[in-house]
Amino acid sequence: MRNDAALAFLRSRRSVAAAQLQPPGPTRDQVRDIVATAIRVPDHGKLTPWRVVAFTGDAGARYGEALAALHARIDPGVPEKKLAKDRERFAHSPVVLAVIARIDEQHPKIPAQEQLLSAGCLGFNLLLAAQAAGFAAQWLTGWSCYDRAAAALLGLAENERAIAYIHIGNRGDEPPERNRPDVDAILGAWHG
Numbered sequence: 001m002r003n004d005a006a007l008a009f010l011r012s013r014r015s016v017a018a019a020q021l022q023p024p025g026p027t028r029d030q031v032r033d034i035v036a037t038a039i040r041v042p043d044h045g046k047l048t049p050w051r052v053v054a055f056t057g058d059a060g061a062r063y064g065e066a067l068a069a070l071h072a073r074i075d076p077g078v079p080e081k082k083l084a085k086d087r088e089r090f091a092h093s094p095v096v097l098a099v100i101a102r103i104d105e106q107h108p109k110i111p112a113q114e115q116l117l118s119a120g121c122l123g124f125n126l127l128l129a130a131q132a133a134g135f136a137a138q139w140l141t142g143w144s145c146y147d148r149a150a151a152a153l154l155g156l157a158e159n160e161r162a163i164a165y166i167h168i169g170n171r172g173d174e175p176p177e178r179n180r181p182d183v184d185a186i187l188g189a190w191h192g
């Protein structure tokens with residue numbers, strides 16, 4: 001059955017820059033609801049190749065501090081501006097949900113790419129669920145997604161990597177809309 005409310009919601013889907021997010025963010029129960037809603041994602045082979053690590057309260061600020069300290073150790077010449085960015089990003093957002101992809105590279109049937117895409121679906125569904133719950137959100141990544149020492153800060157296993165930090169909060173003023181791709185420019189047809 002056609003669901004006009006759902007279509008209107010999808011057409012209004014958008015991110016709000018993490019720097020613009022304000023408290024209050026979702027409560028612990030709301031975080032659980034957002035995650036419970038978002039985990040209905042396509043998952044070839046039902047491997048559940050993902051999990052979520054939540055930063056609430058002062059956890060984001062502490063993680064940002066730990067990242068900045070790690071950054072300074074890895075690259076002693078890193079400009080202070082970059083260290084400040086490490087700290088502020090996580091300290092500013094009321095709630096951050098890190099999506100952790102758990103990839104079985106040797107799986108006999110399901111290619112690693114499909115497992116990673118399932119984790120990507122979870123990232124996107126978290127954005128949708130957060131917006132549907134009345135919050136604003138943005139998917140950020142950054143160097144820590146690609147660094148094993150940063151992965152250790154998150155307590156990740158060898159086959160795990162952070163693929164998304166979903167920053168969630170209340171949005172302030174209506175941010176400007178960005179240009180969207182033209183559907184006719186990306187929708188083609190196969191002519192044999």
Ligand SMILES: Cc1cc2nc3c(=O)[nH]c(=O)nc-3n(C[C@H](O)[C@H](O)[C@H](O)COP(=O)(O)O)c2cc1C
Nearest residue numbers: 013014015016017123138139140141142163164178
């Ligand atoms: C995998 C992935 C990683 C991203 N990482 C960043 C990032 O680190 N910094 C950033 O400003 N935007 C990043 N973005 C883009 C924003 O999440 C978002 O798409 C952008 O602000 C446009 O907003 P929209 O979702 O309304 O189109 C990323 C998007 C994806 C899919």
